[in-house]
Amino acid sequence: MKEIIREPLFLLILVAIAVIVMMLMYQAVARDQKFGIKVEKFFGGILLFAISGATGAGVMPFSKLHPAVMAGRDTTMPTVVGQIVIYGAFLFILSPRLRSTLKDYLKALLITMTSDPSLAVLLFMISFSVLWSDSTDVSLKNGLVILETTFIAIYIGKQYSWQELYPWWRTVNLFVLLWSLVKTNGDAAGCWNGILGHKNQFSFFMAQTSVLWFLFAFYSPKNRRLAIVFGLLASLGVQKGCSGASRILVVILLGLCFYFSVIKKLPVQWAVVSVILFLIISIGLAIVVINNLEAIVVGGLQKDMTLTGRTEFWPQIVEKINERPVFGYGVAGFWQPWRGLENPAHGIIIVKSQFVPPHSHNGFLDLACDLGWGGLILFVLSFLNNIVKGVVYLTRARLPEGGLPLFILTYTLMTNLTETGLFGSTSVWFWYIVMSVRLSLDVSEKS
Numbered sequence: 001m002k003e004i005i006r007e008p009l010f011l012l013i014l015v016a017i018a019v020i021v022m023m024l025m026y027q028a029v030a031r032d033q034k035f036g037i038k039v040e041k042f043f044g045g046i047l048l049f050a051i052s053g054a055t056g057a058g059v060m061p062f063s064k065l066h067p068a069v070m071a072g073r074d075t076t077m078p079t080v081v082g083q084i085v086i087y088g089a090f091l092f093i094l095s096p097r098l099r100s101t102l103k104d105y106l107k108a109l110l111i112t113m114t115s116d117p118s119l120a121v122l123l124f125m126i127s128f129s130v131l132w133s134d135s136t137d138v139s140l141k142n143g144l145v146i147l148e149t150t151f152i153a154i155y156i157g158k159q160y161s162w163q164e165l166y167p168w169w170r171t172v173n174l175f176v177l178l179w180s181l182v183k184t185n186g187d188a189a190g191c192w193n194g195i196l197g198h199k200n201q202f203s204f205f206m207a208q209t210s211v212l213w214f215l216f217a218f219y220s221p222k223n224r225r226l227a228i229v230f231g232l233l234a235s236l237g238v239q240k241g242c243s244g245a246s247r248i249l250v251v252i253l254l255g256l257c258f259y260f261s262v263i264k265k266l267p268v269q270w271a272v273v274s275v276i277l278f279l280i281i282s283i284g285l286a287i288v289v290i291n292n293l294e295a296i297v298v299g300g301l302q303k304d305m306t307l308t309g310r311t312e313f314w315p316q317i318v319e320k321i322n323e324r325p326v327f328g329y330g331v332a333g334f335w336q337p338w339r340g341l342e343n344p345a346h347g348i349i350i351v352k353s354q355f356v357p358p359h360s361h362n363g364f365l366d367l368a369c370d371l372g373w374g375g376l377i378l379f380v381l382s383f384l385n386n387i388v389k390g391v392v393y394l395t396r397a398r399l400p401e402g403g404l405p406l407f408i409l410t411y412t413l414m415t416n417l418t419e420t421g422l423f424g425s426t427s428v429w430f431w432y433i434v435m436s437v438r439l440s441l442d443v444s445e446k447s
Contacts, residue, residue, distance in 0.1 A: 022092065026095070040097060040159075044156060044168075050066045052172070052195075053205045054363075054420055054426045054428060055198055055421075056068070056425075057195050059195045064079055065086065070083060071145045105154070108437060109158075112436060115385075115389070116385055116440060126331055127147065130330060133329060133330025133331070138336070139330035139331045139333050142331045146423075153430045154433060157434040157441075158437050162397070162404050166401055166404060170212050173234075176195065176205065176209070177209050179194075187199065192240040203241030203243035204245075206234045207250045207253065208411055210234035211257065213228075213230040219400045249411075252282045253410060255278075256410050257400070260394060260400075261399070263395075266395075268392055268395060272388055275387055283413070310418065316349075320369070328371045328375060329344050330370060331370050362420065363421055364376060367422055386409060389439040393405055397442075405439050408435045412428055412431075
């Protein structure tokens with residue numbers, strides 16, 4: 001088969017077919033606005049599928065379409081060229097639509113940055129972290145990749161309402177679920193990784209998917225049976241992922257969704273306070289998991305005691321961050337094992353097991369490693385800003401779409417307490433940016 005693919009004539013035929021299909025789709029997008037929207041969502045879905053969770057989809061061809069591949073040290077030139085050609089083809093096909101939809105891009109960006117100045121400064125830090133990074137090439141490439149994902153998320157956020165984003169989000173998650181049911185990738189203990197490469201990240205993603213579909217089932221009686229089936233399948237993924245934290249996450253997210261109706265009836269000030277209290281209680285519940293109370297975690301959730309290892313190397317990471325507290329080590333400038341003794345993370349280890357962590361197992365610490373306490377403070381301010389705007393939007397909008405911003409905020413917070421994925425070309429970062437843009441526009445329009 002490989003010999004046939006390498007034949008020049010066969011390759012020429014494939015290229016010719018691809019060009020013809022591309023031109024036909026270009027013409028169809030130019031003539032039919034509704035078709036253009038469907039194609040845009042389809043291409044956007046491919047990107048979102050590729051960056052699913054914190055690890056991305058580890059199946060071909062999506063593993064090659066992940067934006068982070070462009071910044072990889074081992075990425076080959078054919079892969080780089082292939083990704084540029086594919087995404088370039090996407091842009092070409094959509095160009096008739098983009099001529100009109102990009103006209104208000106700068107306006108939406110300005111509204112977002114004005115409404116969320118902390119996020120604006122954070123993006124500025126990402127753009128220029130190469131200036132203080134010891135690995136300028138690494139920080140430059142990874143920074144550009146994150147900005148690429150961010151700019152696409154800004155476009156999606158400004159272009160589509162929550163009513164349009166919600167079914168798109170559910171559908172992409174559904175494809176990740178179904179593919180993972182086919183390709184479970186179970187480890188020696190029988191825990192599933194799915195197509196996301198790690199059981200914890202897979203479990204978190206399945207928790208999100210299950211709650212999204214259960215929420216849809218509750219508010220859509222016509223589609224209730226099918227939605228419940230999808231929700232139960234995702235719950236099976238949560239169970240098979242063997243992550244106790246993900247099971248607690250399901251409870252927290254479901255509790256939040258039922259809490260929406262209570263929040264809507266409160267004055268905005270009290271609603272904000274109630275949401276913050278809910279998050280504090282949720283964090284407290286997560287801390288119980290982190291502390292590995294044997295009676296609950298080991299006995300009730302069938303989880304081992306590995307989380308205590310995190311508390312051993314977290315102080316070591318904090319000490320490293322304190323060496324560069326304001327700006328950090330630059331984007332992707334901290335965890336660099338290939339540098340040996342010059343690796344900024346060199347020496348971070350769990351003494352008992354001799355385990356060398358590949359990342360902080362905490363998204364907030366990883367952000368601080370790259371952009372310092374200054375970058376983390378900016379994100380926290382942006383997060384709090386979005387809580388207020390999310391509550392305001394919830395009191396004005398209909399459920400379930402009105403609660404999606406707070407759903408995203410809660411998921412972002414809870415999944416980054418014990419794992420990473422907050423900062424980078426991940427679906428967590430993607431949806432945080434989409435939410436920030438959408439909230440800024442919705443709240444400003446209502447005002």
